Amino acid sequence: MKTEILNIFDGRGNTLGVASRDEVHEKGHWHETFHCWFVTREHGKTYILFQIRSERKKDYPSLLDISAAGHILFDETISDGIREVHEELGVDLSFEDLIPLGVIRDEIIHDSLIDSELGNVFLYVCPERIEEQLHFQEEEVSGVIKLEYHAFAKLWSGEISEVVAIDSAGEIRLVTKTEILPHSESYIETLLGQMAKELKL
Template identity: 40%
Template sequence: MEQLKVFDENYTYLRDENRDKVHREGLWHETFHCWLVDNQFVYIQKRSAVKKDFPGLFDITAAGHILSTETVADGIREVEEELGIEVDLTKLHSKGVVQDSIKLPQFTDCEFSNIFLYDSTFTARNFTLQREEVESVHVVERKALIDLFSNEIKIVKCVNIFDGTLAEIGLIDFVPHERNYFEQVAHILKG
């Protein structure tokens, strides 16, 4: 059973708990959120249809829980595991922590989300997806995603990097992060 560090709402460490209890009781814990970006695009993932939580929804390029035995920087393993890409740490930039809480009937996910941007030069052939986690990777124009996350527009176009298919998506197609989370990420993406 995965063990996570538990914090109070001020990000003060309290103890370690198993992941199920953390979500069942809505305890604050740390996550690693990595957004792959280049000058024009932001890469987003479409979650696998077999995922327990939020199957088939769009989300952060790569993200995951930071285990109790890990540092925040160790969270980079999520990028390598989910996307199968080799990470160059000199291209990884910490952008701070955003509190995010997702409340659903079956669980409450209260996260201290450690946000990172990664300067991407990847092409489709660089990715080897962990299929039980990620269905596909798409690119969205950076300005359009900023506008969507800032609630200035309702729909953006994204392109599947593997087969070139185009889709139009809105916030309803994303994992339901808090409005504040989306606004903070928009601010970060503006640079």
């Protein structure tokens, strides 16, 4: 795999230079990422689509995560991140199809990995049954699963311990918080607030 080179920043967002992806995650440098959350509205309810990370992934295999996401390379603009949607989910969108939710910081620490992200977060309101149009990048994604917005918010806050979810095969299953990639509390809280504001939930 080609070495990814990323712009790195200090805690205030000032540019420090560039570093390899491995160094970024080893030393915990802040770096830019692209996050695209798919939502769909069905029968009066709003559902968030989570990707199911491939079991082949080195980090957090099989956990539920952002619909599509990836790093912004040192020579790219934020809009170039739209490629992640096509690569991971097989859907062709334009950057103009997305609703910007702002830059939300997300810091995840796991074993020797320190992932300090300046997440450029976007929302895509997709048509019903979008899952029938998806084609997954097998080494990255094994499927998607839908969680109703309010149920996910209660799950994340600890108000409830499990939620009913629908996977890309149409099967119903129960999901617990431990099955979701451990994003920072502030990231998810800010995300849910921004989603509610944009979608008037």
